[in-house]
Every structure is written in C-alpha cells, then in structure tokens.
Amino acid sequence: MSFSQIKDQDVARRLLQGMCRRQRIPSGLLLWGPEGVGKTLAALEFAKAVNCESATGDACDECLSCRKTINRNHGDVLYVAPEGKGRLINVKSIEAMTEMVIFRPFEGGTRIVIISDADRMHEAAQNKFLKTLEEPPSKTVFVLITTSPRRLLPTILSRCHRIRFRALQMETVAALLQEKEGCSESRALAIAPLAQGSMMRALDLLHSDRxxxxxxxxxxxSSGEDPLMISESFATHLQEKEKQIANAIKAEWSGKKKEGEESQELDKEALEALVVGRVRREAREYLRLFDSWYRDALVKTVDGDDTLVFNRDHSGDLQKNISSERQALKLAAINEAAKYIERNMQSQRVFRDLFFELSRPALKRDRATGG
Ligand SMILES: [Zn+2]
Structure with missing residues (x-):
C-alpha cells in the first residue's frame, strides 16, 4: 500500500517490494540518483515494510511498528546523517552506530540503518563503516542514500545492492505540487518543467522569488538596459540573500541546541564557510534558470516548437530575432559562469560579466567587432 507513495520509480519500487515480500534482504542497499526524486521516502517506506506486522511485504501504516517508524521512535530504525561545521559524517557517528548494531534488534524484527548523504562520509568513517559492512551483524540492513556513489569507496559499493532512482516525470512533479502544496494548476505547470525532474527543486522554485x-x-x-545597472541591482539582491542565509543558519544551530543535540559552537569562521556553500548553491540555481531561458530561446529560434520549451508560461517573451549562433554563445557564457562559481569566484563579479555577455545583441555587431 505505501510503496505506492513512491512515484515514477517503478524498477526501484519493484526491487524493494520484492525483497520485503520474499524476506530476502541484502545487508547493504544503495539508493542512488538525483536529488529530490524519492530516495529518502523509499528508504522510509522500506523500513516500515520490512517490520510491518501485516507481513504483506508492504507497510500497513497502522500497526505499532509502522507507527513507530513514522514517528521516528522505532528502536530498530537508526538514522545517520551529516552534521557539524563541515556537514560530514564523521568517524564518531559511525562508531556510535556500530556500537548499537552489535546488539540484537530490540524489537525482535530487522534493524534498518539509514545513512543519508552517504557520500559525505569522511574517508576514515568510510573505512570504519566498511569493516561493519564486511561482517554485517545479523538481522541488520544498511540503507545508503546518495547522489554521488562515486565518492564512496569501491569496496563499499561492491558490498551494496545498488538501486537507481531517476528524475521524475514533469507530470508527476506538477501533480505533486497541486496535491501536496495546494498549488494552482497554472503555477504547477509553470514550475514543473523548470524543476527538471526534482521535487526538491520544484519546492525551492515554489517558495523562492528566484x-x-x-x-x-x-x-x-532584452530591452537594452545597461547591464551594469542590472548587475548592481542583482548584487544587492544577492547580498540580501546572503544575509537571509546567514540568519537561517544561525536559527538552525540555536534550534539544535534547544533540542539538546550535541553540537559544536558555531564560530565566525564556520558560519562563513556554511554561508559560502549555500550562496554558491543559490548562484548555481540562478544560472540553471538563466540556462533554461536561453536554451528555450535557442529551441524557439531553431524550430519554433512550444512543446519543447521549459518556460512555457512565458514562451511569447523568448527572443527569436537573434541568430542561433548568438544564442549558443549566450549559453556558453552561462556554462562558463557556472565553472567560475564552482571555482569559488566571487558571484557578484561572475554575474556582472555574464550580464554583459548576455546583453550583446545581434550577430551583425558581433562580426563588426570580431567577437
Ligand atoms: Zn504495519
């Protein structure tokens, strides 16, 4: 019943459900694929199904075991996730977990250890974890979740049954936005194509002004406004975002303290490092939207087909009067900007240069100036 919550991942769903039904579950599972496509949801549904008292191979959502898992207080479902300044899974967390799994499952069923962002495991932590995985305790299943399996040791990968998750269908994203977020149909249909198959990105687009x-x-x-003016106002916007991000991080940390979670003091340096990371992510998401816009303009220039366009709700505004060569140059400039952002170049500067590049109009002038 509840595996049906996992949308579009038919292969993954069938594999997980089959394991539960036949009660033949490998000791290591690796759920991998892009962000925001249902891997964590699948891990939780799996944890419920394995120990569900209905023993149907799926979760009933009603028995004590299911309810405990839903409320996150099932004694045999453990969670490991990155924490602290570096957002890493350190050796300590792995040690704490391995000390727990020595004991037989408390509630008599199967113990499930869900490791989120498994690729954020520190190298030493990976080695430590490998030892446990090599001689897995009985009645214990490790479920690793990752977007980047290549960052895990090959020896860990080879001991896990790998299950791939794929990008969601545009229709699924639109339907989920309406069902779960109460989004209007027109807004859902505008956001869904831009989310590129990720529910996380869709929610981000829904709740931000990006x-x-x-x-x-x-x-x-496109109206010919001075790119310098545009980049100045965008720089102010980014600074504002940066402040919001810093405040959000501070609030998260003080919230953790109240929950009594063990956390290090957030000093100035650590705060800066976290802010820089999130600002970079913000910049990346902006570039992704610029990319989708100019990509659409190119699509329209080349074949004028609206069904292939991501920015469907604004397809009338896409500039078609520019040569495809110039459109391609704009896309190349965005790609270049993304590389600079990854190399930690100051985002205000990267966007200023980009806006100058994007503001260059027709190809005629390009030829005259040679570039
Ligand atoms: Zn149940």
Missing part, C-alpha cells in the same frame, strides 16, 4: 528575479533580468537585458 524565477521572478530571473524573468525580470532577462526582460531588462
């Missing part, structure tokens, strides 16, 4: 900001900038760029 898209409106990008639409405003491309409009100003």
């Amino acid at each position: 898209r409106e900001v990008v639409l405003d900038i491309v409009r100003r760029l």
